[in-house]
Amino acid sequence: MLRSCLARLRTLGALRGPRGGARPPATDTGPALRLFSSEEVILKDYSVPNPSWSKDLRLLYDQYMKKCEDGSWKRLPSYRDVAHLDSKLIKEEQMPQARIFIRSYEDGLGFEFVMFHNDVEKKTVCLFQGGPYLQGLSGWLHGGAMATMIDITSGMAASIGERIVTANLNIDFKRPVPLYSVVVINSQLYKAEGRKLFVSCDVRSVDGKTLYAEATSLFVKLDPEKSST
Numbered sequence: 001m002l003r004s005c006l007a008r009l010r011t012l013g014a015l016r017g018p019r020g021g022a023r024p025p026a027t028d029t030g031p032a033l034r035l036f037s038s039e040e041v042i043l044k045d046y047s048v049p050n051p052s053w054s055k056d057l058r059l060l061y062d063q064y065m066k067k068c069e070d071g072s073w074k075r076l077p078s079y080r081d082v083a084h085l086d087s088k089l090i091k092e093e094q095m096p097q098a099r100i101f102i103r104s105y106e107d108g109l110g111f112e113f114v115m116f117h118n119d120v121e122k123k124t125v126c127l128f129q130g131g132p133y134l135q136g137l138s139g140w141l142h143g144g145a146m147a148t149m150i151d152i153t154s155g156m157a158a159s160i161g162e163r164i165v166t167a168n169l170n171i172d173f174k175r176p177v178p179l180y181s182v183v184v185i186n187s188q189l190y191k192a193e194g195r196k197l198f199v200s201c202d203v204r205s206v207d208g209k210t211l212y213a214e215a216t217s218l219f220v221k222l223d224p225e226k227s228s229t
């Protein structure tokens with residue numbers, strides 16, 4: 001299994017280090033992801049500007065990167081292939097196919113986003129530009145695509161690095177979101193009660209004047225004593 005994962009990562013050009021050749025330049029994403037003791041695996045981080053990003057998205061990205069300078073906010077890196085590496089739920093031969101679906105589109109066609117997290121304030125902000133493959137009604141973003149981004153942004157506000165699942169997600173869609181436009185998704189953990197984490201969220205236009213959606217959600221930390229299947 002390990003061998004097939006490594007082969008897959010090599011194909012993707014993600015492996016660097018002792019056997020993988022030169023390491024790419026350091027980014028602000030923190031230390032390289034070390035998955036195996038003998039090899040260092042660096043996965044491509046997609047939460048950085050690419051040519052499909054609109055001026056709005058770039059400007060907001062720059063603003064939030066400034067907020068990161070004093071350490072209060074952190075940019076969250078985002079990968080395509082990391083989630084399946086330790087999964088015991090799918091067969092070994094299925095693993096090379098598995099991808100985080102929001103990172104499965106070519107640049108600009110699907111979910112272009114970057115998230116920033118403030119650990120003290122328990123807030124996560126996502127700057128999101130929905131591409132043409134996310135169309136619902138003509139010219140508008142599909143609500144399911146919006147719901148996905150609300151879910152993940154809220155999940156990041158609830159907890160980073162812990163095994164949590166969405167137990168409940170309520171969304172009021174207030175205005176349709178035009179395709180290609182940039183929206184700002186603001187989420188905040190407002191209550192933690194045992195394994196339960198409660199998050200509120202809103203989605204607004206870049207100038208903050210249009211409210212596109214409001215949501216509340218409940219995330220539950222997985223109980224290691226219980227089986228998830």
Ligand SMILES: CCCCC/C=C\C/C=C\CCCCCCCC(=O)SCCNC(=O)CCNC(=O)[C@H](O)C(C)(C)COP(=O)(O)OP(=O)(O)OC[C@H]1O[C@@H](n2cnc3c(N)ncnc32)[C@H](O)[C@@H]1OP(=O)(O)O
Pocket residue numbers: 083100101102151152155156159160161162164165166167168194195196218220221222223226228
């Ligand atoms: C694209 C992904 C990016 C990947 C990045 C990688 C890492 C980042 C790390 C974190 C970011 C997370 C982002 C998450 C977003 C994506 C999340 C998902 O898609 S998860 C998939 C969808 N959800 C599920 O499949 C969940 C299915 N349900 C369950 O597994 C279980 O029901 C459970 C929620 C785990 C709860 O079961 P369990 O037996 O463990 O506990 P209890 O039933 O006893 O419940 C505990 C507690 O919670 C209350 N509860 C449970 N469900 C609900 C509900 N629907 N509404 C209200 N309350 C609920 C329950 O009453 C108990 O409360 P109490 O203790 O007070 O009695």
